[in-house]
Amino acid sequence: MSAHSSAQPGLPVLPGALFGSRQGEITQVPSPLQRAVDVTFRRLCHAFAWFTILLVTFIVLRIAMSAAPAMREQGWGFLTGRVWDANAGQFGILAQIWGTLYTSILALILGTAFGVAAAVFLSEGFLGSTIFGLLKYFGVHLHPWWGRLPDQIERILKELIELLAAIPSVVYGLWGIFVVIPLIRPLCHALHEHAGWIPLFSTDLSGPGVLPAVIVLAIMIMPTVTAISRDALVSVPVKLRMAAYGLGATRWESIFAVILPTASRGIAGGIVLAFGRALGETMALAMLVGNSNQINLSLFSPANTLAALLANNFPEAGPREVGLLMYAALVLLGITLVVNIMGAFILQRAAKNAAE
Amino acid sequence: MAASVQPIEPNSRPVASPHDHDIVMHCDIRELFYGNFKAVRDTSIPIKKNSITAFIGPSGCGKSTVLRCLNRMNDLVRGFRFEGKVRFRGRDIYETGIDPVAVRRFIGMVFQQPNPFATSIFNNVAFGLRLNGYKGDKAAKVESALRGAALWDEVKDKLHKSGLSLSGGQQQRLCIARAIATEPEVLLMDEPCSALDPIATRKIEELMTDLRKKFTIAIVTHNLQQAQRVADYTGFLYVDTSMGGRTGYLVEFEQSRKLFEDPQHKHTKEYIRGEFS
Amino acid sequence: MAEPLSNPNLGIEDPFAGVDFSELEHSLRRPRTFMDFVLNGLVTLMTLSALVPLFSVVLMLLWRGGKRLGLALFTQLPPAPLETGGGFGNAIVGTVLMVLLAVLLSVPVGLMTAIYLAQAKQSKVAEVVRFAAKVLTGFPSILAGVFAYGAIVLTTGGFSALAGAVALSVLMLPTIVLTSEDALRMVPSRMKEASVGMGATSTQTVWMVLLPTAMPGILTGVMLAVARAAGETAPLIFTALFSNYWMWSHGEVQVLQPTASLAVLIYNFAGMPFKNQVELAWAAALVLVLFVLIANLIGQSLSNKQVQQG
Known part of the structure; x- marks a missing residue:
């Protein structure tokens, strides 16, 4: 059997063309236009992918370059100065750094507690089993409509918690001013009266302050913690749960001994990302924290954060102040970048572990 | 090659004569690698006009790989390397300067899993026409392709419905209709019935013997009876594990009847007997 | 040991008698x-x-x-202090326009990047792009504003809708890239194979198979990004600033002038000591939340569609 070269005798094989397309045949070699479009489109996609990388680099460089003159002028003293006074020509952001970290850490503690609790509640079928028990009590657990209720309600609850993240931060700020502050003021006043010796309660709440800001911030970051933790908890293999239950562990013994440790990497990643979000959050803090450059442990004293400083001063900043604000922005960028990269890294390793 | 071929259905088509000018494609693989893994070696198979050529062999023998060589689908696999020639229309399709995209337009393919697009039945079939910038009457071509795939009567009232709404067997026939709508010269079928039930398989087999009148078909199958029922020629591939690898190679290529009734090679004999006993 | 059963009539030992x-x-x-x-x-x-x-x-x-919901909100301009009535028609127009402009800027870039990522899968560039996009998701929104201030406001010499839209598009980009890539990857690979096997160029495969099949998922991502951008305040405060007037003058839309937005209006009015302004802030918040929720709901329903299809 010899390999024959000409399938169609008499058919001219054009040197440049691939195959001689015959007249009236549907099948055609790709037209020059199709080829040109293909190459152009692929190059364009590649170019835009590079553009995304360059954009991130450009953003960082742009901010760094704008900050450079101020950095040269102020040096490290900018980071340790406690006063921001344009009239006195004194600029320092230690108070803002302190406020940023203090509010974020407190909000993280609060948001993590509730967020992880909600994640456990959603992933371990608490609600479903309770409702199922109720339905069984009324004898309708096999009913075609009622029987679906546990799943439906769990889904709705999950979506409601996700909805918390959808509300714009400025609306939370508004709500904080007109609902949270009036609501907690009597309680704060009482705490200050009776337990003022504790540093946390050493001043009185006069309106905006750390506590209302922390409460609202915690509400804003909770959905992040819940969503990521729930994903991590759900992906714990069923066989591990079964092993724990099979040994006679109660539900909570298996949660603490097996499920939470297995999901800990994912939960940790979620917490770190939520921390990054809290550090960068602007509006709720600008509206609730009081914008006063103080370093104070008290929950009721006003404070300031880096993001709020930028939000308040940029609109009316002169050229000199813009440089200083860019310096502050660069500090904020550095802090959030480190935290976010850490979070992404932890989550990536958690995902890799889960895959193995 | 033997001098005369007995067609399986004597009335359906003229006797295939083994003259060279009947060879549409000639696949000549010397060595084929995926990365460092040598998947196939020394396989030379001619594919004749208006015939069905089947590739059989134990799993892992590289029969699908050989088939995918014929329209350069392997190019999509990372680390694919190829040493040899696949001749089609007077050219080696692996020659530098040949566009694999163009190759695939002339050599259509039907896959193991039915894979219609998530769009209407009509658009599925018209897909290839659009690719090729067909200017004529698309509706007529779609109808004739669907008739050719024996699907027209079942779908003519719901051409706008999603291709995914059809049953498995119907989906596979839709994919065949999609492949033949552009009237490619060769149709490659990679285990087209393995995901289907016996009744759907039956229909596809009937369709293949019908399509042979217009097209040239190469098919991979793990079902020996199927090869016996539909194929004019059959190539048997076997796995060589001697070097510690799993490299497939062609053991025997013959007219189907001859291969199944009087296999020459030891491996072929064992394989065919093993399957039947 | 097992005790005799309490019922003496039976006289059989109970094997479980020792169990409490x-x-x-x-x-x-x-x-x-x-x-x-x-x-x-x-x-x-x-x-x-x-x-x-x-x-x-x-x-x-x-x-x-x-309380204040009514037609006047949508047709009137923000009131001056101590004035009664008024609305925020210009802020609604400003928000819609800036979000649309941001969509126009970010969707082509984001989608093409996602197409590249879905095709390139494991290449080094793809890894870096994905990492960049993830870093950008956690990017504080105010820094997008700082960037737009440095790149647009300082170079064009003033606050403008364009600067606001650029800031918003930076925030939308990662969401669009990551969700679109996911949607494109969810297209079964056998559909891609079918298209390639028919001799489609990779661009034809993208346009005729991948994009139509992944469209619901892509639109979900876009709607989520729109919902987020519409509510963003921090990046607008010092890029678009605010304006008490309509966006058009002399029959032209002024893209390079300070522009009102709902979010900034809420921020500005929330801190004012006037009852009228505070009421308007609440009304604007209601309108904004409705806008965001509708965008979210559309996105959700689209993503359900893709799940059903897959």
Whole structure:
């Protein structure tokens, strides 16, 4: 059997063309236009992918370059100065750094507690089993409509918690001013009266302050913690749960001994990302924290954060102040970048572990 | 090659004569690698006009790989390397300067899993026409392709419905209709019935013997009876594990009847007997 | 040892007589069971209390924002201090326009990047792009504003809708890239194979198979990004600033002038000591939340569509 070269005798094989397309045949070699479009489109996609990388680099460089003159002028003293006074020509952001970290850490503690609790509640079928028990009590657990209720309600609850993240931060700020502050003021006043010796309660709440800001911030970051933790908890293999239950562990013994440790990497990643979000959050803090450059442990004293400083001063900043604000922005960028990269890294390793 | 071929259905088509000018494609693989893994070696198979050529062999023998060589689908696999020639229309399709995209337009393919697009039945079939910038009457071509795939009567009232709404067997026939709508010269079928039930398989087999009148078909199958029922020629591939690898190679290529009734090679004999006993 | 049965008539030994069955009964007096009960209650309570803010926000919006809801809000301009009435028609126009402009800027870039990522899968560039996009998701929104201030406001010499839109598009980009890539990858690879096997160029495969099949998922990502951008305030405060006037003058839309937005209006009016302005802030918050929720709902329903299709 010899390999024959000409399938169609008499058919001219054009040197440049691939195959001689015959007249009236549907099948055609790709037209020059199709080829040109293909190459152009692929190059364009590649170019835009590079553009995304360059954009991130450009953003960082742009901010760094704008900050450079101020950095040269102020040096490290900018980071340790406690006063921001344009009239006195004194600029320092230690108070803002302190406020940023203090509010974020407190909000993280609060948001993590509730967020992880909600994640456990959603992933371990608490609600479903309770409702199922109720339905069984009324004898309708096999009913075609009622029987679906546990799943439906769990889904709705999950979506409601996700909805918390959808509300714009400025609306939370508004709500904080007109609902949270009036609501907690009597309680704060009482705490200050009776337990003022504790540093946390050493001043009185006069309106905006750390506590209302922390409460609202915690509400804003909770959905992040819940969503990521729930994903991590759900992906714990069923066989591990079964092993724990099979040994006679109660539900909570298996949660603490097996499920939470297995999901800990994912939960940790979620917490770190939520921390990054809290550090960068602007509006709720600008509206609730009081914008006063103080370093104070008290929950009721006003404070300031880096993001709020930028939000308040940029609109009316002169050229000199813009440089200083860019310096502050660069500090904020550095802090959030480190935290976010850490979070992404932890989550990536958690995902890799889960895959193995 | 033997001098005369007995067609399986004597009335359906003229006797295939083994003259060279009947060879549409000639696949000549010397060595084929995926990365460092040598998947196939020394396989030379001619594919004749208006015939069905089947590739059989134990799993892992590289029969699908050989088939995918014929329209350069392997190019999509990372680390694919190829040493040899696949001749089609007077050219080696692996020659530098040949566009694999163009190759695939002339050599259509039907896959193991039915894979219609998530769009209407009509658009599925018209897909290839659009690719090729067909200017004529698309509706007529779609109808004739669907008739050719024996699907027209079942779908003519719901051409706008999603291709995914059809049953498995119907989906596979839709994919065949999609492949033949552009009237490619060769149709490659990679285990087209393995995901289907016996009744759907039956229909596809009937369709293949019908399509042979217009097209040239190469098919991979793990079902020996199927090869016996539909194929004019059959190539048997076997796995060589001697070097510690799993490299497939062609053991025997013959007219189907001859291969199944009087296999020459030891491996072929064992394989065919093993399957039947 | 087994005691004789209490029923003397039978006279058979009970094999379970030595077992204290009360041990098996559910009782809260056992510490383990009790702990379980307490923790169940605690977690339930914490989860439900997490929803209190949501209901509180929604109720307040309906109660305080609903009072002013009317046509005037959409047709009138923001009032000056101590003025009565007024609305925020210009802020709605400004928000819609800036979000649309941001969509125009970010969707082509984001989608093409996603197409590249979905095709390139494991290449080094793809890894870096994905990492960049993830870093950008956690990027504080105010820094997008700082960037737009440096790149647009300082170079064009003034606050403008364009600067606001650029800031918003930086925030939308990563969402669009990551969700679109996911949607494109969810297209079954056998569909891609079918298209390639027919001799489609990779561009034809993208346009004729991948994009139509992944469209619901892509639109979900775009809607989520729109919902987020519409509510963003921080990047607008010092890029678009605010304006008390309509965006058009001399019959032209002024893209390079300071522009009002709902979010900044809420921020500005929330801190004012005037009842009228505070009421308008609540009404604007209601309108904004409705806008965001509708965008979210559209996105959700589209993503359900893709799930059904897959």
